Amino acid sequence: MVPNGIRALWAEGKSALNGWLSTDSPFVAEIMAAQGYDSLTIDLQHGFVGYDAARSMLQAMRASGVTPMVRVPWLDPADIMKALDAGAYGIICPMVNTREEAEQLVSYMRYPPNGVRSFGPSRVTFSAGADYGQHADKEVLCFAMIETAEAMRNLEAIVTTPGLDGVYIGPADLTLGLTGRKYPTGFDREEPEIVEAIKRVLDAAHKAGIRACLHNGSAAYAAKAVGWGFDLVTISNDVRLLAGAAAASVAEARKLIGSAPTDTPAQARGGY
Numbered sequence: 001m002v003p004n005g006i007r008a009l010w011a012e013g014k015s016a017l018n019g020w021l022s023t024d025s026p027f028v029a030e031i032m033a034a035q036g037y038d039s040l041t042i043d044l045q046h047g048f049v050g051y052d053a054a055r056s057m058l059q060a061m062r063a064s065g066v067t068p069m070v071r072v073p074w075l076d077p078a079d080i081m082k083a084l085d086a087g088a089y090g091i092i093c094p095m096v097n098t099r100e101e102a103e104q105l106v107s108y109m110r111y112p113p114n115g116v117r118s119f120g121p122s123r124v125t126f127s128a129g130a131d132y133g134q135h136a137d138k139e140v141l142c143f144a145m146i147e148t149a150e151a152m153r154n155l156e157a158i159v160t161t162p163g164l165d166g167v168y169i170g171p172a173d174l175t176l177g178l179t180g181r182k183y184p185t186g187f188d189r190e191e192p193e194i195v196e197a198i199k200r201v202l203d204a205a206h207k208a209g210i211r212a213c214l215h216n217g218s219a220a221y222a223a224k225a226v227g228w229g230f231d232l233v234t235i236s237n238d239v240r241l242l243a244g245a246a247a248a249s250v251a252e253a254r255k256l257i258g259s260a261p262t263d264t265p266a267q268a269r270g271g272y
Contacts, residue, residue, distance in 0.1 A: 001135040002128050004089050005067035006039055006232065010211065015226045018069070018213075020237035022046065024053035026060035028238050033064035041069040041234065044079065045094050051082060055123065058087040062127055069141070075101055077108040077116070084109065085120055087127040090141035092168050092213075097150040099157035106163035109142045114163065141165045143213060146201050147173035155201060159208040166211030166231065169201055187217035202229055 006016045019037040021029055024047070033040055040061055042054050049057070054070060061068050069090035070083040080091055093105050107115040114137055125132050128139075144158060145151075147170035151158065159167060171189050174197060183191055189198065198214065205212040206229065213232035216222040217240070222233040236244075 001132050001139055004139045004141065005065070006090065006141060007139065009038060010231060015230060016067075016232040017222070018232055018234040019066075020215075020234050021057060022048060022237045022239045024049040024057070026053070026056040029057035030060040030064075032238055033061040033066045037066055039067040039069055039090070039232070041071055041090075041092060042088075043071045043237070044083070045071050045073045047071075047237075051079075051086075054083070055086045058123070058127070062087075075105055080105070080108045081117055081120075084117070084136075084140060085122045085124055087124045089128075089139065090143065092143045092145060094145045094170070095148065095151075095173075096144035096146070096158065097148055098154050099161055102144050102158045102161040102164055105144055106142055106161060109140060110137045110163060143168040143211075145170050147171075148177040150177075152178065152197065152200075155204050156208075159204050159210055164210055166213055167201060167205050168213040168215070168232075169198055170215055171198065172215075174198070187215055188221040199228060 009016050016038040019032050019035070019040045021032060021040060021042045029040065029042070042049055042057055044051070044054060058068050067089050068087060069092060070088040071092040071094065072079040072083055075093055075096065080093070083091060091109060096102050096105060109115060109117060111117045111119060111133065119133060121132050142163065142165045144164060145168045146155065146158070171187050171194065172185050175183055175189060175194050176185065178194065178197060183194070189195060202212040211231040212229070213234070214225045214230045215234045216225060217236055219235055222235045225233050
């Protein structure tokens with residue numbers, strides 16, 4: 001089986017840089033995969049992506065060697081198993097709030113006797129290797145999202161779930177869950193109580209011997225999170241990157257046009 005690139009980075013003591021795909025475009029996935037990310041996650045929860053598109057996106061990403069992951073819509077065995085069979089090397093599951101739910105998540109990702117995953121690796125035996133069934137349990141990554149007040153109350157029970165590889169913080173939902181609408185929504189939190197909560201998850205995960213991951217809105221915040229000790233950081237997503245680059249290009253053009261000398265009609269025609 002082709003080794004999991006994220007696990008290889010962790011074995012070297014490095015953090016992984018993750019990209020995020022919210023549009024159902026294999027071409028966009030192919031472009032993003034060529035930009036130097038260590039891993040790319042297809043978002044089936046909030047992204048405009050269905051299973052058929054995700055399958056094609058996984059195929060488009062293969063040539064780059066980037067490690068492919070999927071955020072599934074919810075804690076559902078069918079979604080998780082189909083994403084793995086299609087070639088995902090990691091699953092990020094939203095709204096895991098209890099030890100029982102974390103145990104269910106792990107069971108859906110592991111073959112018997114370690115779990116209840118059904119054997120039917122439709123594509124992944126071609127993308128990962130014919131011996132996939134023998135090695136998948138030790139290679140694929142299982143991440144539970146921590147993003148609610150209930151999950152924070154059950155944090156220690158969740159992070160000590162056998163077979164869980166790590167937790168993934170959704171800071172926007174975590175802020176809503178802990179404070180309601182006290183603060184504006186968004187990723188890169190600066191409020192002391194939210195930063196404290198984020199670091200509490202980080203510390204609890206590492207104390208339990210698992211990995212901690214954080215979703216970020218900017219490269220600067222992602223770098224800060226790596227400095228705190230996060231093992232995987234996500235930077236923005238394809239939609240925000242496209243919007244940001246387009247807005248910057250338009251703003252630059254308008255600034256240059258506004259400051260450029262204006263020719264008279266005769267000069268524009270080549271006259272005097």
